[in-house]
Amino acid sequence: MKYIYPVFVLVLSILFMMSDGGFYELNTDIDYFGLALYGSITIIMLLALFIVQKIIDVEEVYYYLMAGFTFVYVSLFMSTMEKVYAYPVSEVTTLEDLFRLVGFGFVIVAIIKWIKYNEDVKKKLIELASIDDLTGVMNRRVFDIELKREFANAKRYRKDLSLITIDLDNFKEINDKHGHFFGDLVLKMFTKEVASLLREGDIFSRWGGDEFIVLLPQTGKKGALKVAEKIRYAVKNIHIRTDHTNIYFTVSLGVSGYESDDKDAMLIMERADKALYDAKKAGRDKSVLL
Numbered sequence: 001m002k003y004i005y006p007v008f009v010l011v012l013s014i015l016f017m018m019s020d021g022g023f024y025e026l027n028t029d030i031d032y033f034g035l036a037l038y039g040s041i042t043i044i045m046l047l048a049l050f051i052v053q054k055i056i057d058v059e060e061v062y063y064y065l066m067a068g069f070t071f072v073y074v075s076l077f078m079s080t081m082e083k084v085y086a087y088p089v090s091e092v093t094t095l096e097d098l099f100r101l102v103g104f105g106f107v108i109v110a111i112i113k114w115i116k117y118n119e120d121v122k123k124k125l126i127e128l129a130s131i132d133d134l135t136g137v138m139n140r141r142v143f144d145i146e147l148k149r150e151f152a153n154a155k156r157y158r159k160d161l162s163l164i165t166i167d168l169d170n171f172k173e174i175n176d177k178h179g180h181f182f183g184d185l186v187l188k189m190f191t192k193e194v195a196s197l198l199r200e201g202d203i204f205s206r207w208g209g210d211e212f213i214v215l216l217p218q219t220g221k222k223g224a225l226k227v228a229e230k231i232r233y234a235v236k237n238i239h240i241r242t243d244h245t246n247i248y249f250t251v252s253l254g255v256s257g258y259e260s261d262d263k264d265a266m267l268i269m270e271r272a273d274k275a276l277y278d279a280k281k282a283g284r285d286k287s288v289l290l
Helices: 003-025 032-055 059-082 092-130 140-157 173-176 180-197 221-236 268-280
Strands: 161-168 202-210 213-216 249-259 286-290
Touching: 003 032, 003 059, 032 059, 059 092, 140 161, 140 202, 140 213, 161 173, 161 180, 161 221, 161 268, 173 180, 180 202, 180 213, 180 221, 213 221, 221 249, 221 286, 249 268, 268 286
Parallel strands: 249 286
Antiparallel strands: 161 213, 161 249, 202 213
């Protein structure tokens, strides 16, 4: 069924050639060179109709390309037949040119759409490589790049830069008690809530498992602590209903910021991790600044 259209075109062409001699007279002087030239190109265009069936899987591009190749094929087919038969209609040449022009127009549109499609695919692949599959926030690999870039800017221009590490309290118990479906739902609801609290330009990433990290450019440590507390209180309002109960959860947060003698961005991370450890050690559901 896949190749039914080009086969249909081929059959129509053969039927036309078989009937043509019965209606029109042969040219007294057949242009064999033109016949060979146009005939070869016509065959190539017919083969192109078959090739399109195989390689084009984008529906919109496929239809434009098939329409374009069909118009061009008919135009070339008519030109080929003109080298053998004398047509009584003088406007045939004009019709051939019109078909060829329309065909090339469709092909150009198809190429433009194909290029746009490839650009969209490339953009989507870049996005997929940059985000965490489950939560839709930035993944760790890309966050590392952003952290180094923002650290370099803070150091060069002497700007504030703060970082918040976040850990969902007792997340393993949620998974064990309610199952991974509700565990994943907790992560999704959490990231959605946090993302709604951040400014444009803030960077939110999943660090791994139930650990997340927020990078706050041009924000001092005290400002970052306020953001951390806002996140902590907002999370308390999240509840997920199961068949038997509601799931509530809390988070622990560690806050740190850029200091003038920091030589590496990971020093901020280490302090924030230490602050997070202190928050969990102090009983969880706390924000600690270090």
